Amino acid sequence: MMASEEQSRASSPTTELVVESASEATPLDEGALLLRIYRLAVLTRAVDERLWIFSRQGLAGFVLTPRGHEVAQIASALTLRVGHDSAWPYYRDMAVGLTLGVTPYELFLGALGRADDPHSGGRQLSMHLSSPRLRIATVSSEIAAHLPQAVGAAYAARVLGQDSVAVCWFGDGATSEGVTHEAMNLAGIHRLPVVFICENNGLAISVPLALQMPIASVAARAAAYGMPGTSVDGTDALAVYRACQAAMARARRGEGPSLVELRVPRITPHSSQDDDSYRSEAERAAAAAADPLPRLRRELLARGGWSEEADERLVAETRAAVAAAADRALAQPPPPPERARRWLFAGDPPHPYLAQLERAGRAEGDRHG
Amino acid sequence: MVEHIAQPPAAPAEAGAVLTLVEAVRAALWEEMARDPRVIVLGQDVGRKGGVFKATQGLLAEYGPWRVLDTPISEAAIAGAAIGAAMMGLRPVAEFQFADYIHPAYDQIVNHAATIRWRSVGGWGVPVVFRAPFGAGVRGGVYHSQSVEALYCHIPGLKVVVPATPRDAKGLLKSAIRDDDPVLFFEHKWSYRRYREPVGGPDELIPIGQARLDRPGRDLSIITYGVGVHHARQAADALAAEGLLVEILDLRTLAPLDHEAIARTVRKTSKVLILHEANKTMGIGAEIAAFIAEELFLDLDGPIVRVAAADCHLPYNAAEEDAIIPNPDRVYQAALRLARF
Numbered sequence: 001m002m003a004s005e006e007q008s009r010a011s012s013p014t015t016e017l018v019v020e021s022a023s024e025a026t027p028l029d030e031g032a033l034l035l036r037i038y039r040l041a042v043l044t045r046a047v048d049e050r051l052w053i054f055s056r057q058g059l060a061g062f063v064l065t066p067r068g069h070e071v072a073q074i075a076s077a078l079t080l081r082v083g084h085d086s087a088w089p090y091y092r093d094m095a096v097g098l099t100l101g102v103t104p105y106e107l108f109l110g111a112l113g114r115a116d117d118p119h120s121g122g123r124q125l126s127m128h129l130s131s132p133r134l135r136i137a138t139v140s141s142e143i144a145a146h147l148p149q150a151v152g153a154a155y156a157a158r159v160l161g162q163d164s165v166a167v168c169w170f171g172d173g174a175t176s177e178g179v180t181h182e183a184m185n186l187a188g189i190h191r192l193p194v195v196f197i198c199e200n201n202g203l204a205i206s207v208p209l210a211l212q213m214p215i216a217s218v219a220a221r222a223a224a225y226g227m228p229g230t231s232v233d234g235t236d237a238l239a240v241y242r243a244c245q246a247a248m249a250r251a252r253r254g255e256g257p258s259l260v261e262l263r264v265p266r267i268t269p270h271s272s273q274d275d276d277s278y279r280s281e282a283e284r285a286a287a288a289a290a291d292p293l294p295r296l297r298r299e300l301l302a303r304g305g306w307s308e309e310a311d312e313r314l315v316a317e318t319r320a321a322v323a324a325a326a327d328r329a330l331a332q333p334p335p336p337p338e339r340a341r342r343w344l345f346a347g348d349p350p351h352p353y354l355a356q357l358e359r360a361g362r363a364e365g366d367r368h369g
Numbered sequence: 370m371v372e373h374i375a376q377p378p379a380a381p382a383e384a385g386a387v388l389t390l391v392e393a394v395r396a397a398l399w400e401e402m403a404r405d406p407r408v409i410v411l412g413q414d415v416g417r418k419g420g421v422f423k424a425t426q427g428l429l430a431e432y433g434p435w436r437v438l439d440t441p442i443s444e445a446a447i448a449g450a451a452i453g454a455a456m457m458g459l460r461p462v463a464e465f466q467f468a469d470y471i472h473p474a475y476d477q478i479v480n481h482a483a484t485i486r487w488r489s490v491g492g493w494g495v496p497v498v499f500r501a502p503f504g505a506g507v508r509g510g511v512y513h514s515q516s517v518e519a520l521y522c523h524i525p526g527l528k529v530v531v532p533a534t535p536r537d538a539k540g541l542l543k544s545a546i547r548d549d550d551p552v553l554f555f556e557h558k559w560s561y562r563r564y565r566e567p568v569g570g571p572d573e574l575i576p577i578g579q580a581r582l583d584r585p586g587r588d589l590s591i592i593t594y595g596v597g598v599h600h601a602r603q604a605a606d607a608l609a610a611e612g613l614l615v616e617i618l619d620l621r622t623l624a625p626l627d628h629e630a631i632a633r634t635v636r637k638t639s640k641v642l643i644l645h646e647a648n649k650t651m652g653i654g655a656e657i658a659a660f661i662a663e664e665l666f667l668d669l670d671g672p673i674v675r676v677a678a679a680d681c682h683l684p685y686n687a688a689e690e691d692a693i694i695p696n697p698d699r700v701y702q703a704a705l706r707l708a709r710f
Contacts, residue, residue, distance in 0.1 A: 086457060121490040130489040137456060138489040142480055148449025149481070155450055156457035159409060159435050166453070179476075182446035189441065343491040344526050346549035351490040 063272035071292035072234030088150035108329030118354035133361035144177035154192035173204025188225035191256030201266035222259035234262030235292035265290035384570025393535035397542035411438040412464030448474035468503035482551040483526035510685035516647035533598035540575030580630035586616030589640035603697035639670035649677035
């Protein structure tokens with residue numbers, strides 16, 4: 001059950017991958033896929049760096065960061081059909097959001113607690129994504145609570161006769177929650193189209209995996225729910241993509257759920273409010289050394305078609321675009337206090353910026369048929 | 370899917386059919402599932418068995434195993450799956466076998482169903498009905514007797530409905546299923562089969578948030594809900610022999626409270642007895658009493674009286690259970706004292 005990593009490592013670099021998407025079955029060469037992942041990773045890193053600056057400046061309260069998880073998040077999210085498959089990320093999944101179409105401007109609006117934030121109107125902590133248009137379910141701060149909800153989304157797809165898949169991301173700490181068992185069990189019983197993606201960075205804030213579970217692999221738990229479990233190096237973009245692609249294809253064929261474990265480093269502390277003091281210098285250095293971005297950059301350069309000059313240009317352009325988005329968000333006002341109780345129940349007027357994005361998204365969808 | 374055993378078919382109720390409360394619940398589910406293919410039912414034993422109280426009997430044979438889902442004993446997953454399915458367009462009715470066992474799902478209901486619309490600035494909604502039989506008097510012991518409604522009334526974003534009569538049960542459950550927000554729907558199990566009355570037809574919706582004047586009166590008001598309505602009726606009959614005309618207000622919905630109906634009855638009789646079977650401390654009665662004290666102080670002509678359970682867990686043995694929960698005689702005695710104040 002854990003052979004896919006070896007298989008993907010062994011495959012030839014010239015192998016063409018087929019993107020199984022509703023809209024197209026276009027062959028995609030690995031170089032183009034890797035470059036796409038890399039661009040999104042550079043974007044994610046630039047947004048993350050700016051958020052940490054906001055935090056240090058006292059402008060953003062609580063920063064949750066994907067550093068080290070970027071490639072795992074992007075490569076897995078690229079296997080979704082945006083707006084068709086439902087996405088159930090957790091609070092570290094900034095790059096899942098950026099891959100599915102969330103913009104840096106929206107993320108800054110949220111982190112700065114601005115009125116226009118279309119995800120939560122500045123009500124939730126940073127990175128608590130939500131987008132009906134992109135079918136990203138609203139993220140909560142609570143560990144693992146979204147797993148049964150994702151299973152419910154998969155169940156709804158079966159009842160409604162849709163072929164959409166529910167994809168649910170969570171950390172290794174989430175596997176210790178009782179509701180994780182309940183959710184995976186329910187999904188397994190009814191062979192529901194859901195893909196469970198565990199971003200295993202080996203730490204639940206400070207508690208290491210050895211104090212979370214008595215076995216070495218999260219993926220091994222899949223056997224208890226009658227689904228395949230795969231453990232993959234989450235810094236290996238193509239391996240992640242292939243493993244998730246296989247799980248998505250299985251779900252779409254009606255064969256049921258899968259559990260994909262992506263082993264990733266956590267390069268930063270848990271959050272901006274955490275000092276990482278429980279890790280040794282050596283542990284922190286090892287995490288930093290496993291950074292997937294330099295690895296991906298080296299791989300692109302080695303393959304050809306990518307140069308140091310192109311790379312420098314990409315980083316500079318990305319940083320400039322991110323800085324502009326941050327400045328634009330900074331200029332926005334906080335929510336009017338009298339809005340505090342709005343949207344407790346149905347029937348309130350829509351959030352203006354969210355409504356604007358939804359309209360634009362529908363128009364976009366109409367253009368593409 | 371496993372093979373399902375066919376159950377006796379049951380036709381939906383016609384308008385004017387005389388039903389018990391649990392039959393009215395079943396009729397409402399049946400009609401709403403027929404009307405709207407997005408309505409589904411999930412919970413423990415709701416399919417093959419038709420529910421431990423038979424509230425879902427026949428639904429599996431009529432609507433099939435995908436719309437009538439027998440779940441494992443996983444209350445958090447029942448609630449969580451209902452929430453996720455609702456976000457994707459279904460109208461789930463999640464059944465908890467007893468309100469005592471809704472607690473493992475409390476997190477999903479309170480942290481998620483209640484917050485999702487607010488925290489997504491209206492982007493996502495959670496049209497789920499969480500149904501559960503509740504209440505004491507059936508010698509069910511601590512895990513088949515609890516009244517949990519106040520726990521949910523404290524949470525913004527939730528609606529809480531407790532029907533006392535079959536007609537209200539049917540019309541209110543239909544409204545709850547069609548509501549765009551999460552509704553807790555508590556059915557008093559002692560009342561399930563004790564009373565029959567004609568129910569409304571498929572189009573009768575009873576609006577959430579409106580109390581019902583169960584009996585007009587003059588001398589004092591009993592504000593209550595659920596089984597309390599039946600206790601109040603008995604007490605009022607006995608008080609009539611004393612020449613006292615008791616007004617009974619059936620709240621029907623506990624969140625949101627019908628403040629206008631409460632104000633009307635307080636202004637009319639100036640004496641208020643609040644009755645519920647749930648524990649007294651920090652209960653619904655405390656909230657209603659505070660509302661009256663804040664807004665209607667000058668309309669009162671006596672102290673606000675509460676008759677409620679004695680802040681205790683509920684035992685299996687009758688002697689202790691009867692000592693804890695209200696009954697018609699206790700309501701009568703308290704009302705008499707208040708009338709003579």
